[in-house]
C-alpha cells in the first residue's frame with residue numbers, strides 16, 4: 001500500500017544487551033523521511049546503519065524514542081501487528097537477496113502478495129509483470145541458483161515492490177555485486193521505487209549513491225552527524241506547473257487469459273548500458289513507464 005505519509009524517528013535509542021554494559025547502537029536519532037523520498041544512509045562499519053533501518057522498519061524494537069508511520073508509533077504496536085504492517089506497508093531488499101532457493105523467480109517475487117492472501121495465480125501474474133518490467137522477462141521459472149547476482153537482486157526488488165509498499169528498505173543491496181552490476185541494480189531499485197511513489201531508505205557503502213537518492217545521511221557512533229541533499233534529485237517542477245504527465249496511471253495490460261502469456265507491452269526492455277549516467281536526471285534505469293497493473297506513477 002503506497003501511502004502518502006512520512007516515516008519519522010524521534011530521539012531513537014537502541015541499546016543491545018543490558019543497560020550499562022550493553023552496546024548503544026543508536027544514541028538519539030531524529031529523522032523524517034518524506035513520502036516518495038529516497039534517502040541513503042552511509043557511515044563506517046558499526047555506526048548503527050542496519051540498526052537504524054531495522055528500527056525504522058519495526059523489525060527491532062527501539063530501547064527508547066519513537067518511530068511513527070501512518071500516525072502510529074511502531075513501539076506501541078504488538079509484535080503481531082508490526083509483522084502485519086511490515087507485510088503490507090514495507091518492502092525489503094537485503095544484501096544477498098535472501099530468496100528462497102527452491103522457488104522459481106516468479107513465486108519468490110509473489111511471496112508478499114501470497115502472504116497477504118492474494119490467490120497464487122493472481123500473485124504470480126503480478127509478480128511476472130514486475131519481473132518483465134525489471135528486465136527479467138523469460139526468467140520467471142528460474143530458481144535463484146540459476147540467476148546471476150544482479151538478476152537475483154532484481155527478483156528481490158520485484159518482491160519488495162510487488163505489494164505496493166509505502167517504504168522500501170534496502171540494506172547494502174549491492175554489497176555482494178561488482179561495481180558495475182551494483183550501479184545497475186541501484187538504478188533499477190531507485191527508479192522502480194520512485195515510479196511507485198514509495199519512499200526508499202537504502203544503507204550503502206557506495207559513495208556514488210547520492211546520484212540516485214535525494215538525500216544522503218551520514219552516521220557515526222549511533223548518531224546522524226551530517227546530511228547532504230542532492231540538488232539534481234529535488235522536485236524540479238513547481239506545484240503550479242505539474243510535469244506531464246501530472247498523474248499517469250499505469251497502462252493496463254489486457255487481462256491475461258488463463259494459460260496465456262502475459263501481454264507484451266513496449267517493454268520489457270533490458271536496462272540501459274551499465275555506463276549510462278542514469279539517476280534522477282539521467283536515462284531510465286528500468287526502461288519505460290509501462291508499469292505493472294495497478295501501479296500508479298507519482299511524480300515527485
Ligand SMILES: Nc1ncnc2c1ncn2[C@@H]1O[C@H](COP(=O)(O)OP(=O)(O)OP(=O)(O)O)[C@@H](O)[C@H]1O
Nearest residue numbers: 016017023024025044045046047048049050051052
Ligand atoms: N544483535 C546485536 N547484539 C549486540 N550488538 C549488536 C547487535 N547488532 C549490532 N550490534 C552492535 O551495534 C553497533 C551497530 O551495529 P550495526 O549493525 O547497526 O552497524 P552498521 O553501521 O550496520 O555496520 P556495517 O556497516 O558493518 O553493517 C555495532 O557496535 C554492533 O557491534
Ligand SMILES: [Mg+2]
Nearest residue numbers: 049050051203
Ligand atoms: Mg550493517
